Amino acid sequence: MLIKSTIKEEKTVFSKVLLNLSILLLLAGCQSVSNNTQKDETPEQLQSFPYDAKLIGKDIVDLQLALKDRNLYMSSEGRVKLFSTGQCNIDIVAHRGDFREPESSERAITSATADDFNTIEIDVMQIKSGLWVNHHDMATGRAVVHYSGKSYNLAKMSDKTFSGLRLRDKETNSLLEQRPITAYESFTAFAKAHKPGQILNVEVKSQANGAELTQLDHMLRKTIGQNSFYYSSLNLETLKKLRGINTTVYLGFIQAPHPDSIAKLKRELRKGVKKDELYQRHSRNIEALGNYGTRRYSQTYKDYTSLSALSNLQIKLGSNSGLHMDIRSYAxxxxxxxxxxxxxxxxxxxxxxxxxxxxxxxxALNKSLLPDGIIIDATPYRLCQQLFNASKPLKLHKPNTSIGRYIKGLPQDADFDKFEQMLSYIDEGYYVSMAEGLKRIGADKNKSVFKPNEDKKPIGLSLDFPTIKDEKMDTSTGKAIRITIPSVEQ
Structure with a gap:
């Protein structure tokens, strides 16, 4: 069973660590040889680039140097990232991991660490046996579906039923042959993949008792370490219990969404039902979620922004605490x-x-009024570029290839999250704008936007890039709301 497996995994944490340390010591000499070999294979001009920079491909040196002139570089996965995030003085939190990857998957966590988010947020809750799992909603049907198509309430779900859950592909909405991961699997994935300074934000969804929260805290300390995680929750009582268990960890209290935000979410959920066949099977559940959310938050919404409310919150949660707010309320x-x-x-x-x-x-905010951190479904590059102009060209590099000259000539509003798409239009002189879509380089703002041929492929380029699909924003990312779901497992 999953719960027994998890307990067994916890007991073997230290032995695995000792084994890994022994292996590392034995291979230390070999590793130095390997590192020297890799360094020798790196083009001299790219020696100072990040460890995950792409080093092989046609015109790769000129491409990377042209990107670096804009404080960017291309990773080995083909994603364009910020060379330095020093200009972006804000904590960027990956909402449920990398938004481009399936929710509740190991890939969502590891991809977010690779993309240089400061913090990676995940949601954890308990199923019937007490097993902590990585899951956002109180019921299946949106990001995770049971292979039978039946809807389940997570709190009443058995280990066997959990094993039958399947993740949904964010691009196609089709089911994948992968189940959501447990909390322990999430912690170990982060422990293996995270870089120095990266933090895991564990949002606790279940109203667990002290013993259950102690188990959760124990897993985190053993797998990640005391200084590499913190907690957040909508439930103040849960955070108060956690403070009694862990006296130094940061605790973020999530103020409920603004009632107007809930009303807008309800409208979006209704639209989703009409467009998604899988959602149509559970349209009553989606409708109940919208109605319940509007009614509940209209009655219980509480503002914690006054000095007295903040002081009382700090008394309950301790000095190392904070307030996480709906942007509508914050603005x-x-x-x-x-x-x-x-x-x-x-x-x-x-x-x-x-x-x-x-x-x-x-x-729309003055830079001095930006919050300390932002929990968002966007890349660090996009957010830092929009808020801090972090990718401003220095115009020092003199490119000697067509792709280098193309990069140098791109306007400041070019969207490098869509770099592969832009490569398809080098010869035509078009680029993808962050705000206006595909435009001609140097085009007047009043001119019509070019409509691309979706079947068009890059011309004359052989950079060995992996396929990167266009970003799609998920607008149905509401906070979980507990409801009674029809046809749930008893």
Missing amino acids: KATSVKGRSNRLGMKVYSYSINGTDYHQGKLL
């Missing part, structure tokens, strides 16, 4: 940042109404 009360910071508390923003809305609200 209406930006002075909360100053009050929180004076108390030694942090303020983070999130949104249940989609990334575009979240980013739009952030862009």
